[in-house]
Amino acid sequence: MAKAPLSQDELSSRFGPHLNYNPPGGWQGDSGKYPEKLVKTHCCFCGQQCGIQLKVSNNRVTGFEPWEEFPFNRGMLCPKGVKRYLQGSHPDRLLDPLLRTADGFRAATWDEALDFTARRLRELQEKYGKDSVAVYGGASLTTEKSYLMGKFARVGLGTRHIDYNGRLCMVSAGTAYKAALGVDRAPNPWNDITEAEILFVIGANVGECAPITTDYIWRARDKGAKLIIADPRFTPIARNADLYLPVRPGTDLALLMGMLHVIIRDGLTDPQFIEAHTTGFEKTAESVAPWNPRRAAEVSGVAPEAIEKAAHLVGESRRAMLMHARGLEHQSKGVENCEAVVAIALATGNIGREGAGPIMITGQGNGQGGREHGQKCDQLPGQRTLTDPAAREHVAKVWDISPDELPAPGYTAVEIMNAIHSGEIKGLLSICFNPLVSLPDANFTREALEKLEFFGVIDFFLSETAAHADVVLAGSLQEEEEGVTANVEARVIHIQKAVDPPGNARTDSSIICDLAHRLGKGKYFPFTEPREIFEELRRASQGGLADYYGITYEKIDQQKGVFWPCPTLDHPGTPRLFEDGRFFHADGKAHFMSLAWRDSGDPVDAEFSIYLTTGRVVSQYLSGTQTRRIGALVDQYPEPKLELHPHLAEQHGINTGDWVTITSRRSAITLQAMVVRTIRPDTVFIPYHWPGGRSANRLTHRTLDPRSKIPEYKVSACRIAKAEGPGGRS
Amino acid sequence: MFGMEFYVDPSRCIGCQACLKACEECDTHRGISMINFDFVDRKETIATAAYVCWHCDDPTCAQVCPADAIKKYEDGIVGSSLKPRCIGCSNCVLACPFGIPKLVPQYEQMMKCDMCYDRTSVGKKPMCATVCPSQALTYVTPEAIAATRREKPVNIFWFGSQKITTKVYMMAPADAGEIAIDVADYTWEGER
Numbered sequence: 001m002a003k004a005p006l007s008q009d010e011l012s013s014r015f016g017p018h019l020n021y022n023p024p025g026g027w028q029g030d031s032g033k034y035p036e037k038l039v040k041t042h043c044c045f046c047g048q049q050c051g052i053q054l055k056v057s058n059n060r061v062t063g064f065e066p067w068e069e070f071p072f073n074r075g076m077l078c079p080k081g082v083k084r085y086l087q088g089s090h091p092d093r094l095l096d097p098l099l100r101t102a103d104g105f106r107a108a109t110w111d112e113a114l115d116f117t118a119r120r121l122r123e124l125q126e127k128y129g130k131d132s133v134a135v136y137g138g139a140s141l142t143t144e145k146s147y148l149m150g151k152f153a154r155v156g157l158g159t160r161h162i163d164y165n166g167r168l169c170m171v172s173a174g175t176a177y178k179a180a181l182g183v184d185r186a187p188n189p190w191n192d193i194t195e196a197e198i199l200f201v202i203g204a205n206v207g208e209c210a211p212i213t214t215d216y217i218w219r220a221r222d223k224g225a226k227l228i229i230a231d232p233r234f235t236p237i238a239r240n241a242d243l244y245l246p247v248r249p250g251t252d253l254a255l256l257m258g259m260l261h262v263i264i265r266d267g268l269t270d271p272q273f274i275e276a277h278t279t280g281f282e283k284t285a286e287s288v289a290p291w292n293p294r295r296a297a298e299v300s301g302v303a304p305e306a307i308e309k310a311a312h313l314v315g316e317s318r319r320a321m322l323m324h325a326r327g328l329e330h331q332s333k334g335v336e337n338c339e340a341v342v343a344i345a346l347a348t349g350n351i352g353r354e355g356a357g358p359i360m361i362t363g364q365g366n367g368q369g370g371r372e373h374g375q376k377c378d379q380l381p382g383q384r385t386l387t388d389p390a391a392r393e394h395v396a397k398v399w400d401i402s403p404d405e406l407p408a409p410g411y412t413a414v415e416i417m418n419a420i421h422s423g424e425i426k427g428l429l430s431i432c433f434n435p436l437v438s439l440p441d442a443n444f445t446r447e448a449l450e451k452l453e454f455f456g457v458i459d460f461f462l463s464e465t466a467a468h469a470d471v472v473l474a475g476s477l478q479e480e481e482e483g484v485t486a487n488v489e490a491r492v493i494h495i496q497k498a499v500d501p502p503g504n505a506r507t508d509s510s511i512i513c514d515l516a517h518r519l520g521k522g523k524y525f526p527f528t529e530p531r532e533i534f535e536e537l538r539r540a541s542q543g544g545l546a547d548y549y550g551i552t553y554e555k556i557d558q559q560k561g562v563f564w565p566c567p568t569l570d571h572p573g574t575p576r577l578f579e580d581g582r583f584f585h586a587d588g589k590a591h592f593m594s595l596a597w598r599d600s601g602d603p604v605d606a607e608f609s610i611y612l613t614t615g616r617v618v619s620q621y622l623s624g625t626q627t628r629r630i631g632a633l634v635d636q637y638p639e640p641k642l643e644l645h646p647h648l649a650e651q652h653g654i655n656t657g658d659w660v661t662i663t664s665r666r667s668a669i670t671l672q673a674m675v676v677r678t679i680r681p682d683t684v685f686i687p688y689h690w691p692g693g694r695s696a697n698r699l700t701h702r703t704l705d706p707r708s709k710i711p712e713y714k715v716s717a718c719r720i721a722k723a724e725g726p727g728g729r730s
Numbered sequence: 731m732f733g734m735e736f737y738v739d740p741s742r743c744i745g746c747q748a749c750l751k752a753c754e755e756c757d758t759h760r761g762i763s764m765i766n767f768d769f770v771d772r773k774e775t776i777a778t779a780a781y782v783c784w785h786c787d788d789p790t791c792a793q794v795c796p797a798d799a800i801k802k803y804e805d806g807i808v809g810s811s812l813k814p815r816c817i818g819c820s821n822c823v824l825a826c827p828f829g830i831p832k833l834v835p836q837y838e839q840m841m842k843c844d845m846c847y848d849r850t851s852v853g854k855k856p857m858c859a860t861v862c863p864s865q866a867l868t869y870v871t872p873e874a875i876a877a878t879r880r881e882k883p884v885n886i887f888w889f890g891s892q893k894i895t896t897k898v899y900m901m902a903p904a905d906a907g908e909i910a911i912d913v914a915d916y917t918w919e920g921e922r
Contacts, residue, residue, distance in 0.1 A: 064755065066857075076861055076862060236743075239775070240741060
């Protein structure tokens with residue numbers, strides 16, 4: 001039923017992506033030069049959440065002005081931030097709800113579209129049961145919207161299946177930090193980076209994926225800090241590394257266990273800290289005992305001497321920070337990888353102080369805030385566990401329902417798609433998620449979408465996924481609704497409404513609330529503006545790990561952000577965790593874990609002998625729904641390219657610009673080659689922001705980390721062959 | 731902003747091109763970017779370099795302009811060509827030892843970085859140096875640069891026998907005093 005109604009060409013000509021280069025009114029118009037007002041808010045792209053001022057005239061965003069007073073980025077922006085203002089007046093913006101017809105989509109009234117959506121959801125639930133309908137949310141939503149999605153799924157629909165695209169982002173780190181430290185948050189504010197003397201960066205292409213963090217690293221270097229980079233690619237910041245570790249995709253754990261082995265062997269641990277503040281050190285020590293540098297080198301492809309050196313640099317320092325991102329976490333042992341990083345920090349006492357700590361670099365816009373308040377399948381607001389009776393009771397009371405009405409934990413994002421494919425889930429309501437581009441094994445995702453009996457989407461552009469929908473509810477951009485997000489440091493910040501949604505598009509939260517009313521649950525969704533949602537969220541989070549009770553919009557404006565936990569109105573917030581040596585487990589201790597090596601879920605063999613790894617480029621954001629529509633960003637890196645080393649290229653007679661077919665155990669795509677010495681010779685890299693025949697995720701596999709359920713995007717097996725010409729685009 | 735100087739440090743550049751994108755948002759030349767940006771040799775290295783006009787003390791572009799269209803202002807800033815005078819001959823484009831000026835076909839004139847005259851003249855930083863996430867392009871006081879950076883600011887460049895001093899500084903290794911571009915500059919062939 002949910003097959004796309006038109007050919008890709010027809011869809012593209014009507015809904016884009018078209019390229020928008022020019023501000024409203026054109027470059028020569030006055031609207032950009034002389035705005036009516038400047039709105040202090042934040043970039044919508046990525047977890048850095050840079051402060052930015054949007055120029056507004058005639059209810060349209062016409063440009064930007066740097067916001068130098070905002071402390072995190074002090075006016076700095078990446079190209080995405082500079083050009084983010086070109087979305088609001090974009091010709092592809094959906095200005096009306098769309099209803100599916102036999103030969104495409106037609107504009108509908110809101111009553112028609114919402115009645116239809118509510119009716120279909122109700123029909124499916126009556127026929128197949130409550131859990132036959134699932135909800136997808138997203139980590140680019142404000143925290144208010146994220147909270148609302150969790151409540152809507154559990155109270156509005158009564159389904160247990162709600163999960164979000166943060167499942168593809170922060171869950172490995174979150175699971176590991178929760179297990180080891182008792183809370184899912186980077187323990188240090190970013191200013192701490194500048195105070196470190198050792199920076200160990202693993203699986204994080206900081207320059208392209210968290211550009212503003214570069215400045216923090218460079219400021220540390222200016223003061224003499226040593227920089228260690230572990231990555232299969234020589235990333236932009238690796239150029240200034242004191243030590244570069246070219247780790248083979250999927251083998252970070254071997255490298256980390258090798259380092260920990262050396263740290264323990266050479267007496268570089270902090271026994272007093274371990275004794276006073278941790279449990280389980282023996283388990284970790286036992287796990288890494290067999291991982292001498294030689295063995296770690298054989299698995300990871302990093303020289304034993306380099307492993308020794310890295311271990312000594314980190315182990316001999318009491319101001320070391322260990323930074324990681326998706327490279328480490330997008331693996332079927334993503335949680336263990338992060339636990340190993342935390343274990344190195346704990347074993348050397350590098351935590352809870354200025355310039356010392358393990359930190360995760362959150363990827364998505366509200367990657368932090370979006371995962372704290374109930375959008376995850378196993379979580380309730382305040383980073384509470386859904387299965388915890390006390391948590392259920394607290395939240396049920398705030399929501400004025402009985403704890404028994406709260407559904408049990410449901411499936412995670414990829415598992416939901418699996419259940420759609422198997423026919424267990426029949427209906428899906430999705431917001432802020434483009435799974436056709438962002439989930440692994442895209443052909444499987446397309447098959448699943450085509451099986452849905454009902455598919456509703458809330459979005460501001462018609463994404464590739466939305467093209468499969470029965471109804472598309474024209475929603476709002478970040479700058480069209482007030483709210484909060486939490487940046488990479490867990491600094492809760494204020495997103496200002498700059499303009500109204502254009503045409504008949506509506507704010508996301510009003511759409512959700514209206515839908516809840518039509519489902520007969522209106523009394524639980526009385527909200528008329530985001531501030532009211534935030535007030536309820538404050539109470540729902542009270543006493544939880546991510547306690548927002550003491551945060552108000554006004555306090556955020558006054559302090560330029562409030563770090564949670566912030567339990568009372570007179571509490572200043574908590575920039576650095578664990579300063580008193582107490583961790584967030586009931587025993588107050590940090591917990592070491594056993595670490596165990598496992599192979600990747602898609603191992604290389606004689607037929608598929610090359611490692612494929614995927615990631616981002618600086619000019620694109622996630623599935624590209626927004627950034628593939630902005631001309632200046634598309635021009636910077638128009639099409640995905642296959643990065644490969646000259647040694648590998650020579651074996652296959654490939655030069656830069658040649659077309660190459662990359663084949664995995666799932667599918668094949670054909671891209672142009674970019675021959676570079678900045679990647680391991682046994683590895684190829686493809687950025688993942690594109691759909692169809694240019695989609696890296698046609699090649700990736702659906703193996704999940706057993707605990708975090710994150711897909712293994714960073715390790716697939718493939719083979720390559722020179723091709724005659726380009727492949728298909730759809 | 732008075733007392734501020736412009737410093738370029740390609741070793742910090744991450745190739746993100748925020749400068750390039752932000753430059754065209756500047757009010758004096760909206761839609762046209764004046765940043766010079768290069769991947770040095772993408773096959774061999776990830777190194778990138780973004781730079782602005784160096785604003786020479788004795789600008790070669792102005793010297794070679796047959797129409798007297800390029801002016802250096804009192805504060806040392808060398809502007810884009812004056813539209814009524816510029817004849818689009820490209821002498822400046824060819825002569826600039828740094829390769830900065832560009833002939834912009836749609837305006838039929840040479841345009842180049844004017845250090846965001848509209849911003850710097852009212853106390854703001856140039857757009858590129860404001861947004862640059864790695865501060866490879868930075869606009870601060872000489873005291874601030876001396877206090878925070880290990881590299882040394884240099885504004886004396888040798889191109890063969892042509893010595894050029896500039897308003898904009900290049901961050902060079904701490905022991906460098908002047909920057910020579912050509913290997914020939916390092917060879918000994920008697921007194922220059």
